[in-house]
Every structure is written in structure tokens, then in C-alpha cells.
Amino acid sequence: MSADDEAGADRGRTSATAAVTLSEVAAKAGVSVSAVSKVLRGTTAIRVSPETRQRILTAAEELRYRPNFAARALQAARTQVLGLVVPDLTNALFTELMHGVEDAAAAHGYTVLLGRLDTDRPQTEVIARLLGEGRVDGLVLQATDGVDPAALAQLLDPRAAVVLINSVAPGRASSVTVDDVGGGRTATEHLIGLGHTRIALAGGLPTSYTAQRRRRGHQEAMRAAGLDPRADHETALGYTAEQGRQALRQLMALDPRPTGIVVANVNAAIGLLAEARALGIDVPRELSVATVLDSWTAENTWPPLTAVKMQFYAMGHTAVVSLVHRLGSGAMTDEVILDPAPELVVRESTAPPSS
């Protein structure tokens, strides 16, 4: 217990903060409510004398008027709010995505509401709550990785304005994905270029759309180089640090060992790297590690991780543009961010094979 802390000291009472309404502004300015609304709203065809307008603006200013969100939403039947719902907010990768979403939303006059997808709660519940209750006009949704894409598609109402990211549901929702195939390929090609031939893949769950595609990219690169992507050189355990550790133990049990590993997610790569140190495996001398996805954490491992940076900002931005478009015209689209392409960032976890 620290000596300087004391808890629970009551200090006062709040009078219920009475919100300023249009009618109070109107009373103060000596005009009707609708006059105030029109002036403040900046309606076209204003038809108000300059003096009255000024009186209204001053009154609103002095009273610190703020339009009530609920009343406006009720009247307009829309909220100008978009929901961004992801399974894990505390993912360093998410920052970039969120910035893309927020920038695009702001540019179109929307604000962003963040939601987390509970693993225990059914995803449909979240969607129903946000969209069904009219809390948001549309949704940018990343499904949890464990969920079966087909099952997800099932519970998506095709009439709802939903844009999936990192996943697809043809005919049921729009989608935007990054170039996962390219990402898997780029990471693999880097190892091949260094001279590796026994290259393993520490992949994500088989149900994950991104995992499937990164795996495909890996295999394409292998075959293009005349190498055989062997099944026992692949794990599909998941994207967490702990699952990365498991993947390493599994792959290091092979004989001969692979000399390079492509990891499908940076968090898994961080765990995998830590496990390699714990097992006394020297990275990159004995083992090269390249990962798909880059983040600030990747440059603070030891050795710093060679990574393929994916275009999450662009994905978020495109998703919102797509959503806004959908809200306007109703068009459903599927897009893949191919430009700019995934970008290889070479650090120190990869090197030519020593043998």
C-alpha cells in the first residue's frame, strides 16, 4: 500500500446537465425554431435577413448549442455513423486499418463507431444490434478467424449495408481484401532468392480466408521455383504468439529441418522467434524467418523481423468508400487491394542458408 493514495473522497454533486435545444436558441434570438434550424443547418434557399441570421448565430454561440444526435438521427432516419467491427482491437496492425477507415469516413461526412467482436457472443448479435437498431448506417466488418466463411455468409442479410474486410461472402456482402496471395508469395520468394530450398509455412487456421490465400501465394512461389510444397512442411495452427511457438516446435521436429520459415502473421512470428531463442536455435544463421504483415513490434524483436507490409490503410479506406457507395447506389462489390503491392521490408531475421 502506498502512503500517498487515498480513495473514495466524495467531492460534489452534478446538476443534470440540461442540454441546450433549438427552442432555447430560438427564444433567445426572438425567432421561431425552424428559422434557427435552417440558419444553423445552412439550408440552401435560406431566405433570412442578415440581421436575423446574425442574431441566431450569436444566440447559438452564447448558449453553446449542440444539435441532439438522437433527434437528428430519428428525423433523418440515418445516423451518419459507420461501424468498424473487428475481432481484436489491440492488434498493432489495426492502427493502420483504422486510420484508413477514419480518413475516408471523415471525407464523406461520417463518424466511426468502433466495435469489438466477442468470441463468445454470436457475431449476428453484434450486427443486429448495430444495424438493426439503427445505431449505424453501415458496417465494415472483419469476421473472427475461427468462423466458417460459409456460416458467416449464411447469417448476413444481403439487404444490410455491410462490407467485409479480409474475407468474402459472394452475393451477401461487399468485400475488400488485401493481396494475401501476393504477400505469401513475396515472403516466400525472398527466402528462395536467398538460396533456401527447405522452406516451411507456419500458417493460419484452415477456415481463415487470409490464411488460405497466403498459403496459396506461398505454394505458387514454391512451385514457380521448382520446389515442392510438402504437406509436412506446413502447419495451420493460427495467428497468435503461442500458436507460432507451437508451429516452430512442430517444424523443428522434422529431419532434415527446414532452413527457412514463412509465417502467415506477425504476432505468430514474434512467438515463433521467441521460441527459437528458447530452443537455442540461432536466427538467422540456422533458420531464416520471414513474416507476412509488418508492424512496429516487428522491428523490436531480436533479430528484427523481415516482414511483408500489407496495405491495411488502403484496405480501410477502400472499404469505407465502397460502403458509402453502397449506401448511395446499393451496389455490391468485391475488391482486392493490388496497388500498391505488398512491400518486402528486409531486416535481420533472414539470411542465406548456412549449410
Added chain:
Amino acid sequence: MSADDEAGADRGRTSATAAVTLSEVAAKAGVSVSAVSKVLRGTTAIRVSPETRQRILTAAEELRYRPNFAARALQAARTQVLGLVVPDLTNALFTELMHGVEDAAAAHGYTVLLGRLDTDRPQTEVIARLLGEGRVDGLVLQATDGVDPAALAQLLDPRAAVVLINSVAPGRASSVTVDDVGGGRTATEHLIGLGHTRIALAGGLPTSYTAQRRRRGHQEAMRAAGLDPRADHETALGYTAEQGRQALRQLMALDPRPTGIVVANVNAAIGLLAEARALGIDVPRELSVATVLDSWTAENTWPPLTAVKMQFYAMGHTAVVSLVHRLGSGAMTDEVILDPAPELVVRESTAPPSS
């Protein structure tokens, strides 16, 4: 460019999803709107025959009725939504906090709206938008670290229902903080217990309330052990990985070098550790590192970081309880989470000094 991807295929049009309203349910059940409202709401003093009730429930079910959020909020003059606003959502530490907030909110019938604090946007703008427009009933707010506490207090309306976390503003808002003093002390005592005497502090910005208190705990522990907390053994650069790297370079320029460093934030510790490896400094043989704050990233560094786990879940939980209490009674309180106490998690980045 990958061969399997094609972009921008239009697929269809959405008819505007007409939301089901109470009156539609009423029409279907052959009763009045208010009867439906009362039954669905489960009002006490229901006064409705079992058959009618059943008819209403069935109709609502079949029509998939969802109450309109805006209408309900307008009528009740509150939203049952609490805002949780933090500077950085993608902080591993934030998970725990958020869970505490969400659990407590759910227990009191509130949902949580997440907000990010833009560094460029004025914080007052965010508060005004959420609270002033009636989007939320109350706010759990963590100010950005760079902001001056006095300045923050200035712009807080004492009538607003705001609970600060990791910061205080006496008389202007409630607050909940973790035991930063105890955290700084515990980390320092650990190094002292191992036999270190030249112990440095890699601290946060001087304006940060948490940094001030962790520093105080550090100094208390030093003095209690008869050691002198020398000014040149302290940095106050900030909580990011890069600032941790800077801190290490600065502290390693000392002669003699410190044999142990207490870092005030785990992200800074991760950067500091990476920089140590880059400089060829062997942790923990040449240098022990202990950090305040624990997260999954701390166990995946090399060596794994000895850390003091702070009670973020409890802080989030307590903040919401405090907020709900404030919304009810108007009482303003300041609380410090002292129980459970900060918990030392010993890993491999600390050892007795070698000299």
C-alpha cells in the same frame, strides 16, 4: 499482381432496408402501439391478457422487430451508452482495460462506444461531440500523455459525467488510477533485492501523471534501501519503443554504467531491450531490465521481460462503476486501485549484477 484476383465486380442493388416499427407489429397483432411497447418493454403493471401478450410477442418475433435506437434515446433523453476514449487503441494493455469496462457496463445495462483520441484534434472537440450531442451518457477518458493536466482540467466541464483514468482533475472530473507508485516501487525493489545498486529509471514524459507517480515509487524504493536516486540516472523521454531505445543509449553513456534499469512502460522496455541487443549488451548478464506494465508482448521478447502487472481490468471496471454511480447520484470521486496490488512477474531479463 496475382492472377486469381479480380476487382470491382458489381453484383446487385439493395432495396433500402425498411426497418420494422412498433406500429407494424401493432397492426399485425391487432392491438395499439402502446400495448406492444408495454409488452415488449416488460413494463411493470402490465395489465394485458395472456393471449394478447402472446399475439404481440409472436408478431414481433415474426417481423423481427428491433427497437429504434434513436427514437428510444430521444424519448428517454439518454442512450444507455458509455464512451471509452483513449489515445491509443492498439496497445496490448488496452485489452484488459476494455474488458473491465465492458463487463461492468454490461452489468449495468450499458453498451460501450470506443473512441480514439486524435493527437492533432483537440480533446475538447471529442468530448463535446460525444457528450454534447448526446451520443453517450458518460465518458471514461484517458487523456493523451503529452497534455498538461492543468490544461486538461481547464477544459473539462464539471457538470459533465466524465471519469478520467490514469490521470486526475480534482473538482472537475472523477478519476480512477492504478497504483503507479506501487508499480514503480515493486519493479525497483526487485532489482534492489537482486543486489543492484546502480539502478536507472527510463521514465515517461514529465507531464504524464502515471510517469510522475511511477517515478515517485522508484525514488521511494531507492531511498528506502539507502540508495540515492541520481538525476543523471533518470530519463523522461516517453512510452514508445523508439523513446525506450533513446533512453538506453543515454543511460549506457554513463560511466560507470547502471547495472539495472526500471522502465516505466512495457512498449518502451521492448524498444530498450532491442536496442541493447543491437549495441551488443547482454541482458541480463550485463544489464537487468524490469518494466512496469505487463502484456503478451513482454513474454515474447528475448529474453522475456520481467514485468510488474498493473490492474487494468480493475481500473476499467471501477471506472464504469464510478461513472454509473455519478450518473445516478452525481457524486464525484477519486479512486486508486490498491487491491489487488501490482504483481511482479519474474522472467529472464533480470538477474544479480555480475560485477
Added chain:
DNA sequence: GCGCCCTGGTCTAACGTTTGATCACCGTCG
């Protein structure tokens, strides 16, 4: 047989905002 209360509902106003319809006034044209 009259007043009363209970049951099972309906009616109505209100929350704050927006917007199309309406209106009083005035200058002007035919």
C-alpha cells in the same frame, strides 16, 4: 339498483429536429 373497483386495453402528448406548406406584408404592374 347504484356506485365502485378491477381488468384490459387505447389515446395522447412529448422528446428535439427537419422540412414542405403557409402566411403576412409590401412594392409593383396592368
Added chain:
DNA sequence: CGACGGTGATCAAACGTTAGACCAGGGCGC
């Protein structure tokens, strides 16, 4: 001098929900 058009506003309805006031009918006690 009466109809007309433009100006500068106000009026009223509506969005979907809630809650208190109200009401019709029937059973019962006195």
C-alpha cells in the same frame, strides 16, 4: 385600384418510442 410576386419569416407534421391519463365493460358489495 386590385391582382401578383417576392421576401422573410412561422406553422405543422413527421420520425419511433414511451408513459401517464383515460375509458369501456363487467363483477360485486351494500
